[in-house]
Amino acid sequence: MATPNPIAVEAVDLVKVYGAGENAVHALRNVNVTFERGKFTAIMGPSGSGKSTLMHTLAGLDSATSGHILLDGADITTMNDKQLTLLRRHKIGFIFQSFNLLPMFTAEQNILMPLTLAGQKPDRKWFDMLVDTLGLRERLGHRPNELSGGQQQRVAIARALISKPSVVFADEPTGNLDSVSSAEVLSFLKRSVKELGQTIIMVTHDAVAASYADRAIVFADGQIVADVDHPSADQMSELLMQERRRATLNLAEGVSQPPAAVMDDGLNR
Numbered sequence: 001m002a003t004p005n006p007i008a009v010e011a012v013d014l015v016k017v018y019g020a021g022e023n024a025v026h027a028l029r030n031v032n033v034t035f036e037r038g039k040f041t042a043i044m045g046p047s048g049s050g051k052s053t054l055m056h057t058l059a060g061l062d063s064a065t066s067g068h069i070l071l072d073g074a075d076i077t078t079m080n081d082k083q084l085t086l087l088r089r090h091k092i093g094f095i096f097q098s099f100n101l102l103p104m105f106t107a108e109q110n111i112l113m114p115l116t117l118a119g120q121k122p123d124r125k126w127f128d129m130l131v132d133t134l135g136l137r138e139r140l141g142h143r144p145n146e147l148s149g150g151q152q153q154r155v156a157i158a159r160a161l162i163s164k165p166s167v168v169f170a171d172e173p174t175g176n177l178d179s180v181s182s183a184e185v186l187s188f189l190k191r192s193v194k195e196l197g198q199t200i201i202m203v204t205h206d207a208v209a210a211s212y213a214d215r216a217i218v219f220a221d222g223q224i225v226a227d228v229d230h231p232s233a234d235q236m237s238e239l240l241m242q243e244r245r246r247a248t249l250n251l252a253e254g255v256s257q258p259p260a261a262v263m264d265d266g267l268n269r
């Protein structure tokens, strides 16, 4: 069997500009970043810094203005809509803040939905493992409105993992959860990376959530300004406060000052 590519996702000189002329918004400014397979990465940064744009372009949900995105070594910026739909179906799992479960279907049907849409049979052992690990066995026959927020998000996680995707993108997965449910969800995401070799890229505003990741990237004004291994919550809070202060200052002064360079310890100076 061929050895899988050690890089799950890579962005090369990635640029995204919304609009044109005076109204142009430079959401991504020449971003270069690689995401290793089997790692949990958090993406943080002030509001409007480009986190969602990065995630949406990496996942092929939004097109890049220029640059390249390699997913499992294949350049998705050259793919047509049909190829992108297939790529998303087979290689990418999504977890959203608002769970995005289908209300008329049971938890089991929701979990199996990606396979149902692809006309594929589930790997029953994998399904059972996910359901048991996520503590959903007793809830499989319930519809989303009969489940707590934490349970709904655990169903969404099982749905994201059921097709064994190359990468899972999680957009504020704990944004609608209380601290206990958040800790459960984050612990499971961490376990799925450690024990199942999953690759996860998570956008979060929460420094505690980022501390569950192996690596945290901080975004400011469409650029990566810090890249931290084994982030702690305190370290990420400090970095975020620093970037918020800089963004507020720039706004007050009306300047477009580039973010400071990244130092080895992840802190800007």
Ligand SMILES: Nc1ncnc2c1ncn2[C@@H]1O[C@H](COP(=O)(O)OP(=O)(O)OP(=O)(O)O)[C@@H](O)[C@H]1O
Residues within 6 Å of the ligand: 018, 019, 025, 026, 027, 045, 046, 047, 048, 049, 050, 051, 052, 053, 054
């Ligand atoms: N469809 C769009 N049209 C025009 N501008 C957009 C569009 N989507 C995003 N932007 C702009 O691009 C920049 C980056 O937005 P993005 O949503 O990626 O930031 P973010 O870091 O995810 O913010 P938040 O934390 O508030 O979700 C912002 O200035 C935003 O206003």
